[in-house]
Amino acid sequence: MKKMKKIIILLITIVVASIAMGVVAGCKFDGGESTHEHKYADAYTCHDRTCTVEGCGHVEKATTAHKFADEFTCHDRTCKDCGSVEKATTKHKFADEFTCHDRTCMNCGSVEKATTEHSWGEWVTVREPSCTEKGVQTRECDNCGDTETADLPAKGHTYADEFTCHDRVCTVEDCGHIEKATTAHNFGDWEIVKEPTCTEEGLKERICSVCGDKESEKIATEHSFGEDGVCTNCHKDVKEFLIASQTVAATVTANAKAGKYSISSTASDGVYAIIHGDILTELKKLGYTALSVIAKNPALGLADDSSKVKPIYVAADDTANLWSEGTAIAYYGWKEFWDAGKSVQFSIDLNEYAGRDIYIYTEHADVYPLEIMISEFGYEDKSGWLVGNNAYWGSVEYIEGKGWIMKDTTDGGAQGQFWSIIPKAVIQKKISEGYTKMTIVYANSFEGVDNPNVGDFINTKSMICPIKKSGGNDYDYVSGTIAEYCAEVNKDGVKYYEHHVDLTDANHDFTKDIDVLCYNKDVYEKKVTCGYVADIVFEKGEPVVQEDKSGWMLGSPSDNGAVRYIEGKGWVMSPVSGSGDFWCLISGSVIQKKIAEGYTKMTIVYANNLEGSENKDTGNFVNTTSRLYPCKAGGGYISDYVSGAISSYCIINAAGNYEHTISLTDEKIDFTKDQYVYCVAADNNKKAVTRGYIADIVFSK
Numbered sequence: 001m002k003k004m005k006k007i008i009i010l011l012i013t014i015v016v017a018s019i020a021m022g023v024v025a026g027c028k029f030d031g032g033e034s035t036h037e038h039k040y041a042d043a044y045t046c047h048d049r050t051c052t053v054e055g056c057g058h059v060e061k062a063t064t065a066h067k068f069a070d071e072f073t074c075h076d077r078t079c080k081d082c083g084s085v086e087k088a089t090t091k092h093k094f095a096d097e098f099t100c101h102d103r104t105c106m107n108c109g110s111v112e113k114a115t116t117e118h119s120w121g122e123w124v125t126v127r128e129p130s131c132t133e134k135g136v137q138t139r140e141c142d143n144c145g146d147t148e149t150a151d152l153p154a155k156g157h158t159y160a161d162e163f164t165c166h167d168r169v170c171t172v173e174d175c176g177h178i179e180k181a182t183t184a185h186n187f188g189d190w191e192i193v194k195e196p197t198c199t200e201e202g203l204k205e206r207i208c209s210v211c212g213d214k215e216s217e218k219i220a221t222e223h224s225f226g227e228d229g230v231c232t233n234c235h236k237d238v239k240e241f242l243i244a245s246q247t248v249a250a251t252v253t254a255n256a257k258a259g260k261y262s263i264s265s266t267a268s269d270g271v272y273a274i275i276h277g278d279i280l281t282e283l284k285k286l287g288y289t290a291l292s293v294i295a296k297n298p299a300l301g302l303a304d305d306s307s308k309v310k311p312i313y314v315a316a317d318d319t320a321n322l323w324s325e326g327t328a329i330a331y332y333g334w335k336e337f338w339d340a341g342k343s344v345q346f347s348i349d350l351n352e353y354a355g356r357d358i359y360i361y362t363e364h365a366d367v368y369p370l371e372i373m374i375s376e377f378g379y380e381d382k383s384g385w386l387v388g389n390n391a392y393w394g395s396v397e398y399i400e401g402k403g404w405i406m407k408d409t410t411d412g413g414a415q416g417q418f419w420s421i422i423p424k425a426v427i428q429k430k431i432s433e434g435y436t437k438m439t440i441v442y443a444n445s446f447e448g449v450d451n452p453n454v455g456d457f458i459n460t461k462s463m464i465c466p467i468k469k470s471g472g473n474d475y476d477y478v479s480g481t482i483a484e485y486c487a488e489v490n491k492d493g494v495k496y497y498e499h500h501v502d503l504t505d506a507n508h509d510f511t512k513d514i515d516v517l518c519y520n521k522d523v524y525e526k527k528v529t530c531g532y533v534a535d536i537v538f539e540k541g542e543p544v545v546q547e548d549k550s551g552w553m554l555g556s557p558s559d560n561g562a563v564r565y566i567e568g569k570g571w572v573m574s575p576v577s578g579s580g581d582f583w584c585l586i587s588g589s590v591i592q593k594k595i596a597e598g599y600t601k602m603t604i605v606y607a608n609n610l611e612g613s614e615n616k617d618t619g620n621f622v623n624t625t626s627r628l629y630p631c632k633a634g635g636g637y638i639s640d641y642v643s644g645a646i647s648s649y650c651i652i653n654a655a656g657n658y659e660h661t662i663s664l665t666d667e668k669i670d671f672t673k674d675q676y677v678y679c680v681a682a683d684n685n686k687k688a689v690t691r692g693y694i695a696d697i698v699f700s701k
Helices: 002-025 277-285 319-323 334-339 424-432 588-596
Strands: 124-127 135-140 147-152 191-194 202-207 214-219 250-255 260-265 271-275 290-296 312-316 330-332 343-349 358-362 370-374 394-399 403-408 417-422 435-443 463-465 487-491 494-502 514-519 530-540 553-555 561-566 570-575 582-586 601-607 627-629 658-663 675-679 692-700
Touching (some): 124 147, 260 271, 271 277, 312 319, 394 417, 403 514, 553 561, 561 582, 582 588
Antiparallel strands (some): 124 135, 202 214, 271 358, 312 330, 487 494
């Protein structure tokens, strides 16, 4: 029994213990037994968790690690899963130790705000302020080196005075700002500074009582004219003094013989000129009853620039009369002037205006002067001297002061040519007035005028084709290109090409129109749709007879030498075979004729090129040892008459050519014979030369 009792007690003990264990481990019972399922505040296993059931207290240890945004332990970190905050265990790493500015940790990027103030140094100017733009200044912290930037206010303009009655220029260097006047001057009376003389203008001034500015005007010269209209002191014609400048900046240029005057200025603003009443009185004494005036604006193209536009106002007695059409003699605003073809006409009746000053006003005369022409003083309107032949594809535009532009109306059409006409009425009038020579002055283009040509007009075979006495155009009147048959002249650095026409030539009929034939391609097959005639000039007296020099030089085929003469340019020497040294001759008969006429010197004028782009040589002729090889008296030749290159033994003339002068009295040379010119086929740099050029041979006494 005792044994059984012990067994029963043991079983009861085990049951009680099991029940107790179920309460600790399970928290939920089913029929008296624990289920062992705890309840926690969250599901995250990255931190220890305590069962939330009352009375349990069970702690579930973390089984995974926290998830932080970075690995840096220098700042508090929050787990992205459970939200637990892990306090920093190390310090931040900053670039410096200064607490006067915000610092960013070089590891974690955290920003630590400044806890102390900067210790700033003095301001330093980096950029000075100008009149209109702000300046810049900086200062630096003595501790951390941080910089602070601030603006410096613009200074504003500085002027020499405070007066608003004149334009003021800012005195600050390189500024240049101009403050325009906002009030008017208060001028006093005119005072004579310099009395005028017969040959020099005088000067008068008046002073503004406010700002002290001076206004100056020229005083016209005073002359003593005789009955012939010529001043007995300066001996100049009264017409030279028709127009005088009134504005100090203005200049009047007179070409009285041509009846042309030009009013220019160094300033772009208004310009005044004056026709003095006493000059008009003198002209009336000479028999003039009226002056037919043509005023022109020479500006080219469209009115696309203020410098091209100018009014012209003309009035008598007072400048106040200029500003009303009712009181003016001529009243054209810039637009009316421009729309009138930049040319207007008016008349000054000397019966009405003699003894009365006449004022002229214009603007922008600094770029394009105002041109005034007086028909009674000999001005000729040349615009109709060359006209287009519309039936043969030609039109003509005339530009005063430049000349005529002949145009191909087909713009390079297949007909290959375009024609213009010098009217017979012009030619016959000049012949009746005793003129015997006409010079046509060609140009390759006009300065300031658009040139549509691809090729060069002067390299075309364009020409005049006058009517032959036997009838029909003379298509052989000249030959070659304009550059070849014309005489080249240089005027103010511009090349022109003059063709002299003998109006007494009995082989041609100058009672007829002269046709001008222009080809629309040059000799290089380049398109040319415009031809240029700069002038047509008529002269009296016998035409100058040009000496025919074509036969002065001869080829020597047996010595590989050929010669070609270009009218107005000179001779081209070349090898017959196309290469190698070559020899040409100066005619002995020409030399003998000149010696018989008393000439004692012969000058050979060498040139480096007379053919332009046709010369394909890589070498330079004047750098060869080419030279005269004269015939030796008694026989043979003088091979060493000169030595060195042409450029070394010759003298350079004004045209840039090379002159070699030979004494025709030199007894060592037999001048009864042809004289050789030896041409070397390579220059001193061993570059090929297949052309030799002689621009002229000149004999002198």
